[in-house]
Ligand SMILES: NC(=O)C1=CN([C@@H]2O[C@H](COP(=O)(O)OP(=O)(O)OC[C@H]3O[C@@H](n4cnc5c(N)ncnc54)[C@H](OP(=O)(O)O)[C@@H]3O)[C@@H](O)[C@H]2O)C=CC1
Ligand SMILES: CC(=O)[C@@H](O)[C@H](O)COP(=O)(O)O
């Protein structure tokens with residue numbers, strides 16, 4: 211179908227061949243043709259079998275020594291070819307917009323944020339954190355309304371998970387049901403269906419967007435009975451999971467700016483930043499404040515003594531905080547460490563604003579099924595997904611042809627591979643546009659962030675993977691685009707300030723006033739777009755391949771990446787080693803779609819062990 215192009219990959223001494231492993235395995239190391247439309251995913255797919263098919267256990271493959279390799283790029287062979295059939299792969303497409311270089315726009319960073327934060331959810335923490343089988347398991351669905359899912363998405367989920375949901379009519383926001391038109395138009399992963407009617411305003415808090423009794427659609431905009439909040443006079447209760455981080459603090463800043471009485475804080479959760487957590491909790495008179503690290507409990511108790519704010523610590527306390535009734539919950543814990551609390555919040559209904567993309571990457575089906583079961587409304591906060599969500603607002607999904615995620619290109623956008631091999635943590639977290647936590651900043655530097663976002667988009671939106679593109683856009687003014695059947699391209703633009711997408715989720719379907727700098731297009735002058743470089747940024751390809759492979763591959767990808775990023779930040783792995791370790795881990799393990807939380811966490815832990823081993827086997831700082 212598509213022409214097959216092989217640009218030379220210079221490789222590097224000690225580079226683990228991050229650019230070529232899966233394909234090398236498939237192609238036998240030689241020059242080959244693309245393996246048909248699904249070519250890029252063939253390596254993983256062959257091991258995984260049909261997506262979602264139950265297999266007894268994780269399989270290990272013997273570790274192969276990685277070697278520098280060459281990288282394949284697939285390009286669509288004819289104009290519009292990748293637009294025709296959902297299953298065709300038109301990858302790394304040439305950007306139709308002329309490419310220009312050299313213009314930058316700096317994001318006004320949040321005051322007080324240091325550039326280099328530790329990786330809170332890194333390799334060292336997560337497996338030990340009692341994520342598997344620990345105390346306080348989420349009460350998934352307990353007390354929640356039953357999901358009567360039988361529509362397109364419901365059936366797909368039920369097919370992959372033996373979750374026991376059956377029968378009934380899957381209702382969309384606005385009271386409609388998933389129709390044949392949707393099924394015909396979207397055969398992909400998408401679960402966030404904008405309704406063909408304009409989305410409606412909020413109903414009683416705590417109710418899902420299911421549209422009526424027995425509803426409970428997961429990632430839907432408001433319908434009757436929706437938990438979407440609006441900005442009316444009623445006080446809304448808010449919980450922030452990860453309140454001390456970059457997203458958490460932007461969320462608190464919106465609460466600070468809101469009129470008195472508009473929002474009330476139920477719970478705030480952090481890992482170890484007692485001082486900031488206590489300050490936030492006291493200022494907003496939170497009902498409770500929780501640190502995940504039990505070692506910080508005494509300090510938190512001391513900081514909150516006499517304030518009336520309840521202090522708690524440990525994983526069970528984090529989940530208890532997430533289970534408290536709140537109209538709106540921000541999921542902004544970094545990494546898969548945020549999965550359990552995200553599930554707990556979704557399981558009790560209400561609105562969940564999702565920043566924690568890793569949860570969706572490692573456990574999409576479970577997250578979405580839990581949201582449906584709980585009757586929760588899931589609103590995307592990640593800037594690109596929020597932009598696309600805005601562009602989809604009121605649109606008929608049948609008319610959506612393609613979605614485009616923009617990427618800044620990160621701090622190493624113009625670096626060659628030899629220079630990237632020398633990149634330090636301090637350089638990697640210095641994002642050219644956004645001010646963010648350390649982990650996501652490194653992800654931006656490798657472009658794994660865009661890979662995770664690709665998977666996130668495929669899970670959220672009714673557009674299959676081949677019709678999700680990534681374009682490097684250094685100004686980060688255009689956050690996401692949707693292309694429609696009539697050729698229209700709708701985009702959301704704004705200055706790079708997370709308060710804007712968070713506010714959209716906080717007030718949805720209305721809008722809050724946000725004191726973010728306005729985008730000055732005349733000052734900006736021009737917008738540049740270019741195709742990502744798959745040789746210098748193999749992580750994006752790995753994520754696409756994991757998405758195509760399905761099964762447990764995205765879980766493995768995410769876990770290996772978290773390990774590799776944490777080791778990089780600790781100075782124990784070179785920058786190029788991040789993608790190499792992820793690739794080696796993906797090659798070494800095969801797994802079907804994990805069925806249920808414990809299986810997902812077991813696979814996550816297995817991938818972390820494998821990734822740690824691969825990283826240890828590399829020369830220092832490679
Ligand atoms: N930053 C951004 O602009 C964007 C971020 N995101 C996503 O949002 C999430 C958060 O990112 P960001 O705010 O940058 O991250 P930060 O590192 O800045 O903040 C992470 C937050 O999570 C807390 N935390 C870390 N580990 C745990 C744990 N095991 N249990 C409970 N709390 C924990 C931290 O607490 P403490 O401070 O005590 O360590 C902190 O509050 C990530 O998934 C990221 O991908 C998505 C889009 C944009
Ligand atoms: C703000 C946000 O959503 C981040 O995910 C951001 O997009 C990261 O920048 P990159 O585009 O460089 O990954």
Ligand SMILES: [Mn+2]
Pocket residue numbers: 592593594663
């Ligand atoms: Mn993003």
